[in-house]
Amino acid sequence: MKACVGWRRFLFCFPLIFILPHLFSVLELHQNQAVTDSPKEHTKKFDVQNSSGDDAPKKITRKFDHLVLGPAAGEGLPNRLQCRGVKALNKTHFSNPSHPSSVGDGIAFVTVFTIYNNSPDALADGKPSNLVTVGNASYSKPERSMAILNVFINFIQVRMPQSNVIILTDPESDFSLHQNRVTVLPIQGEYSRDKLMLQRIRSYITFLDIRLEKLSQEQGRITHFIFSDSDIAVIDDLGQIFEKYQDFLVALTFRNNKDQPLNSGFIAVRGTRDGILRARTFLQKVLEVYSSKYMKASRMLGDQLALFWVIKSDASFDAKRFSKAQAFIKEIGGASVLFLPCATYNWTPPEGAGQFHGMPLDVKVVHFKGSRKRLMLEAWNYFSSSADISDMLCLILKSGRTKYDF
Numbered sequence: 001m002k003a004c005v006g007w008r009r010f011l012f013c014f015p016l017i018f019i020l021p022h023l024f025s026v027l028e029l030h031q032n033q034a035v036t037d038s039p040k041e042h043t044k045k046f047d048v049q050n051s052s053g054d055d056a057p058k059k060i061t062r063k064f065d066h067l068v069l070g071p072a073a074g075e076g077l078p079n080r081l082q083c084r085g086v087k088a089l090n091k092t093h094f095s096n097p098s099h100p101s102s103v104g105d106g107i108a109f110v111t112v113f114t115i116y117n118n119s120p121d122a123l124a125d126g127k128p129s130n131l132v133t134v135g136n137a138s139y140s141k142p143e144r145s146m147a148i149l150n151v152f153i154n155f156i157q158v159r160m161p162q163s164n165v166i167i168l169t170d171p172e173s174d175f176s177l178h179q180n181r182v183t184v185l186p187i188q189g190e191y192s193r194d195k196l197m198l199q200r201i202r203s204y205i206t207f208l209d210i211r212l213e214k215l216s217q218e219q220g221r222i223t224h225f226i227f228s229d230s231d232i233a234v235i236d237d238l239g240q241i242f243e244k245y246q247d248f249l250v251a252l253t254f255r256n257n258k259d260q261p262l263n264s265g266f267i268a269v270r271g272t273r274d275g276i277l278r279a280r281t282f283l284q285k286v287l288e289v290y291s292s293k294y295m296k297a298s299r300m301l302g303d304q305l306a307l308f309w310v311i312k313s314d315a316s317f318d319a320k321r322f323s324k325a326q327a328f329i330k331e332i333g334g335a336s337v338l339f340l341p342c343a344t345y346n347w348t349p350p351e352g353a354g355q356f357h358g359m360p361l362d363v364k365v366v367h368f369k370g371s372r373k374r375l376m377l378e379a380w381n382y383f384s385s386s387a388d389i390s391d392m393l394c395l396i397l398k399s400g401r402t403k404y405d406f
């Protein structure tokens with residue numbers, strides 16, 4: 001491991017590019033294993049669900065294997081996307097991807113992804129009952145997590161074409177990706193399913209160490225980092241945050257949720273030496289808290305609980321600030337931390353369990369948590385045929401309450 005520190009040497013140590021699939025999707029695929037019906041032919045383009053009202057809780061008895069639309073949340077609210085069918089009535093004002101605002105600095109998305117080669121999932125590969133269909137493509141279980149990773153990359157390349165994607169992965173994991181601006185970086189560690197969230201933080205830290213070494217070798221263009229889950233769709237230029245909020249070193253997303261206000265699926269780090277050092281210290285603290293306090297928490301949640309613990313243990317921090325969906329900066333343990341509202345920077349179906357009240361017109365990231373993975377692929381499929389990002393957002397908004405089969 002030591003001998004393999006540094007980009008060059010790292011790649012040299014692993015002359016073959018080893019590939020690894022994706023954290024969340026893999027975990028959740030596993031959890032949802034029991035539900036899948038075999039795909040049926042659907043002649044209608046979309047199904048439309050009738051509903052007695054936006055917030056009427058519905059008993060979901062099965063997970064859907066095709067796109068299902070319901071009512072759009074936030075109807076009639078100002079500053080929320082309004083839709084007719086899947087046509088957006090508001091034309092959202094996104095930045096033009098070919099004219100990025102951050103001309104000076106680069107942005108790289110960093111995600112951890114691994115494939116479990118010897119899992120029962122892989123053995124079931126190819127059985128027709130395990131194939132799922134989105135658009136005209138069918139996927140086996142292992143192919144599904146790969147498809148999610150590919151769509152993650154596709155959205156970034158279309159919406160932020162100047163940015164790069166770095167995939168941190170288990171050297172044992174065997175997958176391949178050959179795309180411009182995408183780097184697969186094997187990092188030694190313990191990537192088993194139940195340790196994955198812990199390993200993810202370790203891999204982030206190792207990555208920051210590698211960056212730091214690189215930074216000291218070369219003076220030049222700064223690259224900022226956005227550490228994210230790979231089940232997100234980037235909708236707008238995220239480079240803007242580094243310009244708009246000049247002072248922060250680390251950025252997190254928050255929502256108005258008492259026990260878990262912070263989501264670990266989006267962590268931005270300013271790519272300066274100071275930013276990388278502070279981010280490293282911060283993540284190291286999160287790792288320690290995770291290991292010492294939350295190892296028994298669900299394998300999905302320990303990192304978020306640890307993240308919040310580190311923030312709230314700062315004496316000057318007031319969690320009441322999370323009740324208002326407004327960005328703010330706070331010094332935490334010597335680092336200037338920017339808190340961004342999930343409603344805009346980590347919007348999640350079904351619109352944040354209702355608390356977002358629809359979709360803000362300036363939404364920048366959509367996070368397909370839990371049983372919405374199919375929706376991510378359907379959304380990309382729709383966007384690639386319609387080329388209209390606002391219409392695609394209507395599709396996501398109307399479908400966000402549907403639970404899907406993978």
Ligand SMILES: *[C@@H]1O[C@H](CO)[C@@H](O)[C@H](O)[C@H]1NC(C)=O
Nearest residue numbers: 046047048049050051052053
């Ligand atoms: C949906 O509700 C409308 C109005 O109540 C009704 O006319 C229509 O038949 C319903 N559609 C379905 C698919 O249940």
Ligand SMILES: *[C@@H]1O[C@H](CO)[C@@H](O)[C@H](O)[C@H]1NC(C)=O
Nearest residue numbers: 078079080081082089090361
């Ligand atoms: C969004 O569109 C709706 C319907 O056309 C309109 O009433 C509303 O004012 C628009 N909102 C904004 C902020 O432009």
Ligand SMILES: *[C@@H]1O[C@H](CO)[C@@H](O)[C@H](O)[C@H]1NC(C)=O
Nearest residue numbers: 134135136137138381384385
């Ligand atoms: C899926 O359909 C689209 C257009 O309908 C076509 O361009 C594409 O090549 C098809 N993909 C596959 C894998 O058949």
